Amino acid sequence: MRKHRIAVIPGDGIGLEVIEAGKKVLEELAEKSGEIQFDFKDFDWSSKRYLEQGHYIPEGGLDELKTFDAIYFGAVGSQEVPDHVSLWDLRLAICQGFDQYANVRPARVLPGVTSRLQGADKIDWVIVRENSEGEYSGNGGRVHQGLPDEIGTEVSIFSRKGVERIHRFAFELAMTRPRKKLLLVTKSNAQRHGMVLWDQIFFEVARDFPEVEIQRELVDAVTTRMVLKPETMDVIVATNLHADIISDLAAALSGSLGIAPTANLNPERTFPSMFEPIHGSAFDIAGQGIANPIGAFWTAVMMLEHLGEETSARRLMDAIEAVTRSELHARDLGGAATTAEITDAVCQHIDE
Numbered sequence: 432m433r434k435h436r437i438a439v440i441p442g443d444g445i446g447l448e449v450i451e452a453g454k455k456v457l458e459e460l461a462e463k464s465g466e467i468q469f470d471f472k473d474f475d476w477s478s479k480r481y482l483e484q485g486h487y488i489p490e491g492g493l494d495e496l497k498t499f500d501a502i503y504f505g506a507v508g509s510q511e512v513p514d515h516v517s518l519w520d521l522r523l524a525i526c527q528g529f530d531q532y533a534n535v536r537p538a539r540v541l542p543g544v545t546s547r548l549q550g551a552d553k554i555d556w557v558i559v560r561e562n563s564e565g566e567y568s569g570n571g572g573r574v575h576q577g578l579p580d581e582i583g584t585e586v587s588i589f590s591r592k593g594v595e596r597i598h599r600f601a602f603e604l605a606m607t608r609p610r611k612k613l614l615l616v617t618k619s620n621a622q623r624h625g626m627v628l629w630d631q632i633f634f635e636v637a638r639d640f641p642e643v644e645i646q647r648e649l650v651d652a653v654t655t656r657m658v659l660k661p662e663t664m665d666v667i668v669a670t671n672l673h674a675d676i677i678s679d680l681a682a683a684l685s686g687s688l689g690i691a692p693t694a695n696l697n698p699e700r701t702f703p704s705m706f707e708p709i710h711g712s713a714f715d716i717a718g719q720g721i722a723n724p725i726g727a728f729w730t731a732v733m734m735l736e737h738l739g740e741e742t743s744a745r746r747l748m749d750a751i752e753a754v755t756r757s758e759l760h761a762r763d764l765g766g767a768a769t770t771a772e773i774t775d776a777v778c779q780h781i782d783e
């Protein structure tokens with residue numbers, strides 16, 4: 432029996448519902464496989480905790496988290512806590528604290544899912560988001576607060592180490608894909624320091640990967656290319672902020688944000704990696720049992736792959752696709768199925 436210790440942080444809003452559903456399908460998978468076992472430990476690190484106790488992560492929390500094989504995360508964000516506080520004190524504290532510098536976001540239209548984009552069946556992308564620095568370096572400040580000459584600064588940091596490792600990661604990923612294409616997304620015409628370095632290092636790293644076909648696009652132009660020529664793109668590498676924005680677009684073009692997964696990887700495995708649906712806490716629909724759990728399930732597939740459980744990952748993905756193919760959809764995909772109905776259907780479709 433192969434055991435995997437998973438730290439579970441449902442977080443806020445629909446995070447609680449979809450992660451509970453994700454644990455259920457993983458338990459079902461473990462039972463049917465007879466070869467794997469999950470040892471889940473729940474952590475109530477959430478905005479509720481912040482409001483009650485003044486912190487998301489208790490003292491020593493990250494040290495405890497370090498001992499797990501992976502982290503299964505829901506969502507963060509609440510109406511009562513400013514978004515920049517919840518994001519930095521929970522999600523970013525883990526991503527940056529554990530040097531999960533490679534954020535990987537696949538996008539494709541699952542069977543039975545209808546996209547509003549014509550030709551969306553050609554979407555088969557993996558967006559690689561730099562996840563440790565850039566626009567999310569936390570480097571800035573505010574002075575003269577509340578006065579007419581108030582200013583705020585937010586200075587992006589692009590380090591040679593940080594940029595080189597994400598480009599190398601993206602090239603290595605592109606090498607594993609049939610088309611072996613890598614698109615550099617940037618805004619180095621306007622951002623003439625850090626992003627010029629970002630581009631320069633890309634072309635330096637490219638020399639080590641002559642088999643990868645490289646392409647280049649400005650971030651504004653890439654949004655139109657995603658809509659008009661989806662078939663021309665394969666792996667895409669972009670900075671923290673740019674990739675965050677284009678991956679939301681990618682998810683919407685693939686059907687809905689509710690189905691999109693993410694892996695926050697520490698490729699060297701010095702620290703655990705964290706897996707989460709792309710979507711946020713969606714507190715407008717929280718507690719109603721109607722959140723789409725498919726994003727959390729696909730995320731679980733990525734976690735299984737990371738844990739070396741390729742066969743189980745495939746079985747779970749097959750079950751997810753059987754359910755989407757049957758057009759049992761949640762509200763975001765035009766259906767009326769509840770979280771529980773979709774979860775039960777996926778459990779039933781996991782092969783014995």
Ligand code: GGG
Pocket residue numbers: 504505506507508518522675707708709710711712
């Ligand atoms: N599950 C993803 C999540 O909770 N995201 C919250 C959020 O606000 N993310 C913004 C970001 O990571 O840039």
